[in-house]
Amino acid sequence: MAARRKSLPLARNQELWLLACAVLTLAPDVEHAPTWLAAVAGMALAWRATIWWRRAALPPRWILSFLVVAGSAGVFLTYRQFFGKDPGIALLILFLVLKLLEMGRVRDGLAVVFLCYFLLLTHFLNAQGLDVAGFTLAALVAITAALASLANAGLSATANLRLSALMLAQAAPFMLVLFLLFPRVQGPLWGMPIDAYSGMSGLSDTMSPGSISNLSLSGEIAFRAKFEGELPPKHMLYWRGPVLGFYDGSTWRAGPRQAKVSLPDTAPGPAFRYSVTLEPHNKPWLFVLEMPGSLPPGAILSHEYQVLSKTPVRSRIRYELKSYPELVQGIDEAAASIDSHLRLPANNPRTRALAGQWRRESGDGEAVVHRMLDHIRQERFFYTLTPPLLGENSIDQFLFETRRGFCEHFASAFVFAMRAAGVPARVVTGYQGGERNPVDGYLIVRQSDAHAWAEVWLEGRGWLRIDPTAAVAPNRIEAGLASAVPVGEPLPFIVRADLSWLRQMRFRWEAVTNTWNQWVLGYDPQRQREVLSRLGLREPDWKAMTAIMAVLCGLLLLGLTAWALHKRARHDPTLGAWNRLSRKLARVGLARKDWEGPEDYARRVALARPELGHGLAAIAALYIDLRYGRLSGTEARRKLRRLVADLNIPSRR
Amino acid sequence: MQAVASFKRWLFRLHGPEPAPIVLTQRRVYVLPTGAGLAYAAVLGLMLIGAINYNLSLGYALIFLLAGLGLVALLHTFRNLVQIELSPGRVEPVFAGDLAHFGLQLHNRRSQGRSAIGLHFDGQEAIISDLAAEATTSIGLPIHARKRGWFRPGRITLETHYPLCLVRAWSYVEPDMRCLVYPRPESSAPPLPLLATGDSDGARAGRGTEDFSGLRTHQPADSSRHVAWKAVAREQPLLTKQFTGASTMQVWLDWDALPTGLGVEARLSRLTRWLLDAHAQGLAFGLSLPGKAIPLGQGARQLQDCLEALALHGS
Numbered sequence: 001m002a003a004r005r006k007s008l009p010l011a012r013n014q015e016l017w018l019l020a021c022a023v024l025t026l027a028p029d030v031e032h033a034p035t036w037l038a039a040v041a042g043m044a045l046a047w048r049a050t051i052w053w054r055r056a057a058l059p060p061r062w063i064l065s066f067l068v069v070a071g072s073a074g075v076f077l078t079y080r081q082f083f084g085k086d087p088g089i090a091l092l093i094l095f096l097v098l099k100l101l102e103m104g105r106v107r108d109g110l111a112v113v114f115l116c117y118f119l120l121l122t123h124f125l126n127a128q129g130l131d132v133a134g135f136t137l138a139a140l141v142a143i144t145a146a147l148a149s150l151a152n153a154g155l156s157a158t159a160n161l162r163l164s165a166l167m168l169a170q171a172a173p174f175m176l177v178l179f180l181l182f183p184r185v186q187g188p189l190w191g192m193p194i195d196a197y198s199g200m201s202g203l204s205d206t207m208s209p210g211s212i213s214n215l216s217l218s219g220e221i222a223f224r225a226k227f228e229g230e231l232p233p234k235h236m237l238y239w240r241g242p243v244l245g246f247y248d249g250s251t252w253r254a255g256p257r258q259a260k261v262s263l264p265d266t267a268p269g270p271a272f273r274y275s276v277t278l279e280p281h282n283k284p285w286l287f288v289l290e291m292p293g294s295l296p297p298g299a300i301l302s303h304e305y306q307v308l309s310k311t312p313v314r315s316r317i318r319y320e321l322k323s324y325p326e327l328v329q330g331i332d333e334a335a336a337s338i339d340s341h342l343r344l345p346a347n348n349p350r351t352r353a354l355a356g357q358w359r360r361e362s363g364d365g366e367a368v369v370h371r372m373l374d375h376i377r378q379e380r381f382f383y384t385l386t387p388p389l390l391g392e393n394s395i396d397q398f399l400f401e402t403r404r405g406f407c408e409h410f411a412s413a414f415v416f417a418m419r420a421a422g423v424p425a426r427v428v429t430g431y432q433g434g435e436r437n438p439v440d441g442y443l444i445v446r447q448s449d450a451h452a453w454a455e456v457w458l459e460g461r462g463w464l465r466i467d468p469t470a471a472v473a474p475n476r477i478e479a480g481l482a483s484a485v486p487v488g489e490p491l492p493f494i495v496r497a498d499l500s501w502l503r504q505m506r507f508r509w510e511a512v513t514n515t516w517n518q519w520v521l522g523y524d525p526q527r528q529r530e531v532l533s534r535l536g537l538r539e540p541d542w543k544a545m546t547a548i549m550a551v552l553c554g555l556l557l558l559g560l561t562a563w564a565l566h567k568r569a570r571h572d573p574t575l576g577a578w579n580r581l582s583r584k585l586a587r588v589g590l591a592r593k594d595w596e597g598p599e600d601y602a603r604r605v606a607l608a609r610p611e612l613g614h615g616l617a618a619i620a621a622l623y624i625d626l627r628y629g630r631l632s633g634t635e636a637r638r639k640l641r642r643l644v645a646d647l648n649i650p651s652r653r
Numbered sequence: 654m655q656a657v658a659s660f661k662r663w664l665f666r667l668h669g670p671e672p673a674p675i676v677l678t679q680r681r682v683y684v685l686p687t688g689a690g691l692a693y694a695a696v697l698g699l700m701l702i703g704a705i706n707y708n709l710s711l712g713y714a715l716i717f718l719l720a721g722l723g724l725v726a727l728l729h730t731f732r733n734l735v736q737i738e739l740s741p742g743r744v745e746p747v748f749a750g751d752l753a754h755f756g757l758q759l760h761n762r763r764s765q766g767r768s769a770i771g772l773h774f775d776g777q778e779a780i781i782s783d784l785a786a787e788a789t790t791s792i793g794l795p796i797h798a799r800k801r802g803w804f805r806p807g808r809i810t811l812e813t814h815y816p817l818c819l820v821r822a823w824s825y826v827e828p829d830m831r832c833l834v835y836p837r838p839e840s841s842a843p844p845l846p847l848l849a850t851g852d853s854d855g856a857r858a859g860r861g862t863e864d865f866s867g868l869r870t871h872q873p874a875d876s877s878r879h880v881a882w883k884a885v886a887r888e889q890p891l892l893t894k895q896f897t898g899a900s901t902m903q904v905w906l907d908w909d910a911l912p913t914g915l916g917v918e919a920r921l922s923r924l925t926r927w928l929l930d931a932h933a934q935g936l937a938f939g940l941s942l943p944g945k946a947i948p949l950g951q952g953a954r955q956l957q958d959c960l961e962a963l964a965l966h967g968s
Binding site: 085106110114117118120121122124125128132133136140144147148150151152154155163167168170171172173174175178179182184185186314315520521522523524553556557560561563564565 | 679689692693696699700703704705707708709710711712713714715716717718719720721722724725726728729731732735736768769783814815816817818819
């Protein structure tokens with residue numbers, strides 16, 4: 001019979017349910033799917049809706065076969081392959097809408113529902129925020145209601161939705177247990193197609209004029225840091241990223257990665273311990289507060305004091321470490337390395353001339369540094385997010401003509417001038433500052449905090465951080481980007497200082513998001529071990545986890561079984577009062593017999609105890625009226641209860 | 654095959670007809686995933702691989718919620734069937750080859766309704782019914798009656814896929830029910846052997862169809878042709894016109910009078926046809942079978958008695 005039931009034709013309300021589910025499931029894909037596919041899907045849905053509305057016949061099979069072939073070819077032409085994230089999603093979308101056009105039986109309806117469930121998962125490839133979770137839950141209720149309608153077309157839409165919500169609520173404890181205890185595996189299981197990590201933004205390992213100011217227009221979060229104890233002062237919040245030592249006349253680049261170095265055993269000055277939750281950016285560098293005093297597991301330290309992960313950061317990761325802001329590195333830098341930090345292309349003659357002049361006048365490296373900083377301070381330089389475009393001799397143009405620039409202009413010009421004056425120097429990129437969220441105490445560092453500064457090497461003193469931007473716009477360092485750029489510049493909405501109530505809302509929202517990220521999205525094998533050992537599970541391995549998971553699921557199932565077997569006979573207040581009367585009279589040996597009707601019972605009691613006769617007759621009459629007659633309502637029921645309660649049974653003398 | 658059948662009997666605790674009412678206790682309700690349920694599990698497996706591969710933490714949550722949903726569906730499907738009370742109802746006799754409808758009373762004690770409960774005899778069309786809360790639902794379960802005599806339909810399967818089609822819960826019951834199956838009336842039988850049986854003395858003159866003799870209270874078995882419609886028009890209760898007729902047509906259906914070449918079932922079949930014809934024509938008829946005779950009589954009761962005798966002939 002089972003097979004026959006599934007080949008039943010779909011009822012109209014079932015078709016409508018499935019159509020609505022498909023629309024709901026596909027809605028978020030409009031943004032990410034190729035335009036042609038979104039258009040095809042939209043047209044197919046409209047077609048199916050028209051068929052439903054007009055009670056028309058489904059399209060013939062040859063049209064569907066043609067659409068499958070044509071659609072698959074379209075997917076292949078778009079992506080040049082069938083495997084991987086994006087072509088996979090495109091094919092799923094295609095199959096869903098075509099299945100809808102073919103959908104005539106319960107079996108097809110089931111296939112549509114399963115495809116919808118699968119497509120819900122693919123939405124998470126683009127975003128996993130709280131909003132996405134909320135939407136998914138709503139879609140889940142609707143799709144499950146559609147599935148329920150397949151089992152019984154006769155139920156109303158509200159009944160279906162209520163049933164679906166009830167079942168999902170009952171499934172939630174299972175989800176919690178499995179989520180906590182299912183042994184997590186660090187993916188990926190196999191090599192990922194290249195397209196898996198497109199669309200991640202962040203600092204790159206090259207810097208040319210405009211690259212950082214472009215990044216600064218984004219309010220996206222780069223990472224969050226949680227300090228143990230006090231936050232370091234703002235001017236110490238330099239988060240070290242790619243170190244760029246090579247200049248080709250227009251672009252700064254990182255040098256070839258050389259041998260890693262080990263950490264110093266001791267370091268002077270205060271230490272800060274903190275953890276960083278880094279958003280994925282598809283690059284290997286990890287941002288650390290200058291200068292790192294320890295390394296996260298699996299990370300290495302380059303000779304430029306850059307902390308690198310072995311693989312690109314492709315999912316949100318969390319690492320803990322410690323930093324010494326006063327640690328100086330590179331005192332015993334190799335001669336070859338120092339030479340390489342003096343190389344320059346043969347352009348920008350005016351800058352070279354000026355730097356050479358400074359060198360001759362001051363003689364010593366440190367004095368040159370100060371001459372340059374004084375120059376930036378005294379001449380009329382502007383710090384702006386919208387600098388004019390520069391030509392071939394970009395540094396000459398910037399220093400002597402436009403004098404308007406963002407941090408990359410200042411850093412680049414500074415390092416160029418230093419090298420021209422014979423002082424080894426390099427550009428360091430990363431983030432500067434951050435904003436403390438008063439709600440949860442996390443320091444939030446955004447893309448708009450991206451920064452570039454310089455390091456110079458002085459004999460006997462090692463590499464020293466010099467931030468030329470601080471010379472022109474001290475506010476940038478002390479108060480952030482919003483207070484440093486002139487009013488009216490196109491700042492990201494999120495960092496603008498003038499909307500304080502909005503900031504409060506944002507802080508709250510970001511604290512919630514952070515909790516979500518830390519505990520739901522960041523629940524990886526490491527976090528799982530942490531949580532389970534905090535719950536008292538020592539050395540949790542997958543066997544123990546599976547065992548506990550099975551036991552807990554079994555207990556939940558037992559509870560549900562008890563619920564399923566529980567007989568809930570509706571309590572009838574009228575019957576309750578009548579039974580209470582019988583119990584009351586049982587004390588004097590006058591319990592009602594099972595076969596006795598109300599009138600007979602009243603008569604028998606009246607015979608045995610004439611003094612009760614009158615009261616009992618009234619109760620019996622009211623009971624008969626309530627239970628078998630037209631009488632109803634709470635007032636009459638209350639009266640019956642009162643009569644029963646007030647019946648005074650004097651015990652026999 | 655024998656071993657499989659006896660294993661099934663042992664597994665599903667089938668021990669022949671049971672006394673009413675039959676309660677589907679939890680020990681006799683079985684659950685297994687349907688084909689769709691297995692497909693659902695396979696889809697979840699694929700989704701899990703995807704979630705692991707792309708490190709989708711929220712994907713884990715979605716998959717685990719759906720896995721939980723599968724388990725919850727198991728319980729809901731089980732709950733939809735468990736504790737139904739089933740008692741046999743009326744079964745009308747049928748002719749061999751017709752559909753017999755076995756009446757069943759399904760009692761739902763629970764204060765929630767139950768949806769989409771299917772019942773069927775082995776290999777027969779299912780009846781799908783909803784059971785209202787705290788109510789009794791009557792259904793007639795069809796099965797083809799093939800042979801005359803007492804027909805025991807065997808076990809009934811109650812099953813449900815509600816609420817998500819992912820799980821099938823089922824139970825076997827064998828209520829103590831039987832249906833009387835009359836022989837199949839022969840389709841092209843010779844005409845009735847009408848007898849002007851030698852009753853010219855009029856001694857057996859009784860009720861006939863010729864002369865009106867009076868009115869009596871209407872009984873359900875009376876032919877509607879004899880209802881006194883004029884009396885009804887005067888707002889009197891239903892009355893039946895009675896007739897007398899000395900020449901009442903009588904028919905005596907005798908087993909031994911049938912051609913000798915005819916087999917047992919063929920004889921029964923022809924007699925059945927004749928009985929039906931005689932009754933339809935309002936004749937008085939009697940039946941004689943080897944070892945059994947039913948005296949002349951008339952009306953539905955007489956027809957039933959005769960048909961029953963034919964049905965149970967030889968048993």
